[in-house]
Amino acid sequence: METRGHLLTEQVNPNSANLDQLSALEIVEVFNQEDAKTISAIAEAKADLAEAIERSATSLRQGGRLFYIGAGTSGRLGVLDAAECPPTFCTPPEMVQGILAGGEAALVRSSEGLEDIYSDGEQAIADRGIGEHDVIVGIAAGGTTPYVHGALAEGRKRGATTIFMTCVPKSQVELDVDINVRLLVGPEVLAGSTRLKAGTVTKLALNILSTGTMVRLGKVYGNRMVDVAVTNHKLEDRALRIVGDLTQLDRDATANLLERSGKSVKLALMMHWSGVDRTEAANILAAHQGDLRKAVSAAAKN
Known part of the structure; x- marks a missing residue:
């Protein structure tokens, strides 16, 4: 041995x-x-x-x-x-x-x-x-x-x-x-x-x-977990706080935006910052391998 x-x-x-x-x-x-x-x-x-x-x-x-x-x-x-x-x-x-x-x-x-x-x-x-x-x-x-x-x-x-x-x-x-x-x-x-x-x-x-x-891999924006899975009350509250903090929307407007995005923090932020609907936001993100910062920057140039 x-x-x-x-x-x-x-x-x-x-x-x-x-x-x-x-x-x-x-x-x-x-x-x-x-x-x-x-x-x-x-x-x-x-x-x-x-x-x-x-x-x-x-x-x-x-x-x-x-x-x-x-x-x-x-x-x-x-x-x-x-x-x-x-x-x-x-x-x-x-x-x-x-x-x-x-x-x-x-x-x-x-x-x-x-x-x-x-x-x-x-x-x-x-x-x-x-x-x-x-x-x-x-x-x-x-x-x-x-x-x-x-x-x-x-x-x-x-x-x-x-x-x-x-x-x-x-x-x-x-x-x-x-x-x-x-x-x-x-x-x-x-x-x-x-x-x-x-x-x-x-x-x-x-x-x-x-x-x-x-x-x-672009799953973080700043130091926020923008790809967090909204699977329980704690994580939904976290998602609302992330979107609210980054957009400066009130709680009701944040909840509405998150709901329209299909409870995707990344899509919600993309929709808000670029003024596009959920489908277009998803397409832009996909074109940039899910990197929110790159996707928002590209959308602003168009």
Whole structure:
């Protein structure tokens, strides 16, 4: 059996060596100090994250898909990020997908042994017909997960863009991928428990990757989620506030505009700013790949 004690994520943290002797307040303080390291780790990885955003946006523009794949906590974080894309950006569910070793059952019940099966990772990629326009983000805190390695290797064979997101340096685990996102937060407060800092920094990185990609795809105007899916009262209220803030219309006029747009924030804004009906607004947006700023600018010139 391969030993993994040399990995950064498995080291003993000297700052929490007496963890079992600390008061509750002291435990919180140790965590707070250690969690601060996630921010600097993101800063160190910013160039690689930026490249991952650009490559992902390019692929999705060409009709490709973005896949997160992992086991345990890493896989669950990928599934979570993927699940948030449809309500936030009105993306079809197939555009961003999370693949977790063990499937849906592993979301709520530990199935860590499944991470050791390299061929299962290969099969997960094959089953989804992943190809050259797709992007695979393999997530593995300790970097050695065979399931993730298998998935990334199969993805490379198929011409997909491959991204490896891990919390160990290249000197400890090397992998042949297009982009390495190394999130080096150091040893955990509880030695080896990568659901802690490693999980936190991975969540941060996935937030940046998916949101940045959607920004590049024109699904954001300023810092507003203009492609928000109006599927419940909270999101309808948010849609009304976005349209109202950007148009300076009162609540009733905003509600009327949103209703006429089919409850599409982007269409409502396009209709208001360009003075066109819903069909024409949709046509102009489609001609500019859904980028509201470009579509409004083009309409103003005509």
